[in-house]
Amino acid sequence: MTDQTPxxxxxxxxxxxxxxxxxxxxxxxxxxxxxxQAEVCIVGAGFTGLGAAMxxxxxxxxxxxxxxxxxxxxxxxxxxxxxxxxxxxWLEKAVGRDDAMALWRVAEDARASFKTLTETIDCDWRPGxxxxxxxxxxxxxxxxxxxLMAERYGYDQLEPIGEQALADELGTDVYHGGxxxxxxxxxxxxxxxxxxxxxxxxxxxxxHENTRAATWRREGGRIVVETSGGRVTCDQLILSGxxxxxAMAGPAQARVMPINNFIAVTAPLGDLADEIxxxxxxxxxxxxxxxxxxxxxxxxxxxGGGENYRPGFPSxxxxxxxxxxxxxxxxxxxxxxxxxxxxxxxxxxSRMPFVSEIAPGVRVASGYSGQGVMLAPYVGKLLxxxxxxxxxxxxxxxxxxxxxxxxxxxPLTVAGLSWYALRDRL
Ligand SMILES: Cc1cc2nc3c(=O)[nH]c(=O)nc-3n(C[C@H](O)[C@H](O)[C@H](O)COP(=O)(O)OP(=O)(O)OC[C@H]3O[C@@H](n4cnc5c(N)ncnc54)[C@H](O)[C@@H]3O)c2cc1C
Numbered sequence: 001m002t003d004q005t006p007x008x009x010x011x012x013x014x015x016x017x018x019x020x021x022x023x024x025x026x027x028x029x030x031x032x033x034x035x036x037q038a039e040v041c042i043v044g045a046g047f048t049g050l051g052a053a054m055x056x057x058x059x060x061x062x063x064x065x066x067x068x069x070x071x072x073x074x075x076x077x078x079x080x081x082x083x084x085x086x087x088x089x090w091l092e093k094a095v096g097r098d099d100a101m102a103l104w105r106v107a108e109d110a111r112a113s114f115k116t117l118t119e120t121i122d123c124d125w126r127p128g129x130x131x132x133x134x135x136x137x138x139x140x141x142x143x144x145x146x147x148l149m150a151e152r153y154g155y156d157q158l159e160p161i162g163e164q165a166l167a168d169e170l171g172t173d174v175y176h177g178g179x180x181x182x183x184x185x186x187x188x189x190x191x192x193x194x195x196x197x198x199x200x201x202x203x204x205x206x207x208h209e210n211t212r213a214a215t216w217r218r219e220g221g222r223i224v225v226e227t228s229g230g231r232v233t234c235d236q237l238i239l240s241g242x243x244x245x246x247a248m249a250g251p252a253q254a255r256v257m258p259i260n261n262f263i264a265v266t267a268p269l270g271d272l273a274d275e276i277x278x279x280x281x282x283x284x285x286x287x288x289x290x291x292x293x294x295x296x297x298x299x300x301x302x303x304g305g306g307e308n309y310r311p312g313f314p315s316x317x318x319x320x321x322x323x324x325x326x327x328x329x330x331x332x333x334x335x336x337x338x339x340x341x342x343x344x345x346x347x348x349x350s351r352m353p354f355v356s357e358i359a360p361g362v363r364v365a366s367g368y369s370g371q372g373v374m375l376a377p378y379v380g381k382l383l384x385x386x387x388x389x390x391x392x393x394x395x396x397x398x399x400x401x402x403x404x405x406x407x408x409x410x411p412l413t414v415a416g417l418s419w420y421a422l423r424d425r426l
Contacts, residue, residue, distance in 0.1 A: 012067050014075050016317070018265040018302065018339035019190035026068065026194045032208040034230045036061060040384070041225050041234040043213045043248070046073035047189075047372060048240035048365050050196040051380025058204025060384075061232055063225065065212035065241075069193025072242055075343030076373060077263060077292045077304040079282040080114065081129060082183040083107045085351050085371040088153060089145060094350070095397055102393050104153055110378035111183060117377065118187060121195030124297055128281030129184025132166060132175040135286065142179050157183035170283065171276040172329050178286075186282035186294045189373060196377065216248055216362070223361065236361040238383050243346025243366060250358040254401040256346040256367035260313055263304040263343070264321035265296065267336040273299035276329070290370070291324055301325070301332065313342035345370055348399040355379060355394035363391070367399065 013020035038061035042049045045064035050073075053060045064070075084091060084107050091100035118125035133142070142160060149155040159180045167173040197207060216225045216237055225232045239249050243258035269276065277283060277295050284292040291305040305324030314320055318340035326333035348354055348367035353375070355365045363383045368376055382390050 013070050013190070014341040014343065016339045017075055017190075017341040018263075018296075018300075019074055019188060021339065022296075023074075023188070023190045023194060026197075029064075029068070029207050029209040031210040032061075032063060032227055032230045032232070036230065036232055038206075038232055038234045040236045040238060041213075041223070041232040042238045042240060043225070043245070044071075044240040044242065045069065045193075045197060045207055045209070046071055046240060046242060047193060047196070047376035048242070048380040048383070049238065050193060050200055051377035052238050052240065052384035053200035053205040053207070053380075054196055054203065054377075055381045055384035056203075056205060057200070060200070060205045061234070062200070062205060062207040063211045063213045063227060063232065064207060064209050065244075067209050068197040068207065069190050071244065072343050072345045072372065073193045073376070074190035075263070075341060076189050076345075077282075077284075077302070078186045078189045078294065078373065079129065079284060079292050080185045080187060080374050081284075081371050082111055082155075082157070082181055082374070084375070085353070085369050087145065089148060091397075099393060099396060101153070103397070104155075106378075106390060106393070107375065108155075110375050113378045113381065114374045117192065117196070121192055121199070123192035123195060124188040125185060126187075126280055126282075126294075127182060127185040128279055129181040129186070130161065130166070130169070130178055130281050130283045131181065132170070132178040132283055132285045134175060136176045138286070139177060142177075146179065155183070157181055169278050169281075171278070174328055175285065180281065184282065187373065192373075213248065214246075236386075237363070238380075239358075239362065239364040239366075240380060240383070241366065242368075242372075243344060245364070245366060249364050249366070250362075251356065251401075252354050252358065252364045252366055255348055255354045255399045257348075257402055258311075258344045259347055260308050260310075260342050260344050261304060261370070262306045262313070262317045262321050262340070263302065264318050264325065264337045264340040266301045266303075266332065267338050268299045269301060269335075270299065273301075276301060285328075291328055293325075293328070300338075301329075301335075303328075317342055345372075349402060350397065350399050352397045352399060353379065353394070354399040355383075355391060355397075357391065357395070365394075 039059040042062040163177040282294040293303040303325045318337045346367040347369040351369040
């Protein structure tokens, strides 16, 4: 069977990617040639696959279609959110109190594991995550949520911030107050991905770049993964290609849809940087198409905003992001933008990741829906360890297929997403 899906990393790290311009040189890793054996084959060297490879060391061979961290993991906003992608109030309704509490513990374990990563890999970690409300309503809901998290979950890192205090903190008065999560923060994601790859290789894992897995099949009780350059025969397979996986990922294909999101970075802001995000936290707002932003170590504004729902990026990414940036910071409307790029991420209908053993010994995790920086490395570790109880817990979270089946899901879902995006502008 020939693989007809577009290449997940068409240019190594995306043209104009500021992370690629500021990460240390990372050596090219040889592509796979010939037939090799491994206990576990991992497809995809993003945060999920690398988390698995770190846990497995010499037991793993990783196949990466592009370069380490070249897709979402090396192109994202670097925002580190605590918890699951859906908040605990939503989860309690969707999966019941017990599973919601167990999912919170998974997220807290992921946070502890992420803390160790940032302490041992140089990735510009900074604490603090602000959630800003773009509408006047919501203060009471935020207060109730802070109380729920403190009383039921023992999480005391959330703090309300009023409208004026938020305006002083951010240097803009477009928001109506919000929440500060002292447990979150931000990182340079490509430095983190490359540091994870180096750690996995130091533990004995082999990573092949520019090696795209096309199919897998069972043969003589083992699993054979075919690539253009050779094949891997293994006992277990971890599919961690996020929204870009092809038919190899079985039921994940109908449940995880790729969408594109865009980021721009300004020239250093000089003294103005002191007036913007004074605490140096990361910020995301409550819009359906979220605006997310933070300062870099050299005083630039890194701003994410804008999506599209079709294969390919627009030709003027900087212009698209500038329009959103200027609404949040009108005084930066004419600022010089030095870098702008796009990335593809997997989303699910429920916005919770699809985690499943799709066949004996074949595990998939994808569709973190914009919140994978903290969770994905830990979920990769869970896939590697085959932690049956936790994997079953995550598999119980509903991630239904997109309506319309394989062929109609694009137009139907795009219509739905576009409607919500339009509502942001009303
Ligand atoms: C623009 C953007 C902004 C984002 N911002 C944030 C944020 O601020 N905070 C947050 O928490 N999350 C954010 N996300 C989401 C986050 O980046 C992802 O959830 C996370 O990186 C997913 O990691 P992953 O390893 O599962 O997938 P990826 O990083 O996409 O890795 C999958 C890898 O698999 C490879 N691959 C795919 N198919 C094959 C194949 N057939 N053979 C071999 N290799 C293959 C790809 O080349 C890729 O390297 C953002 C995503 C984007 C795109």
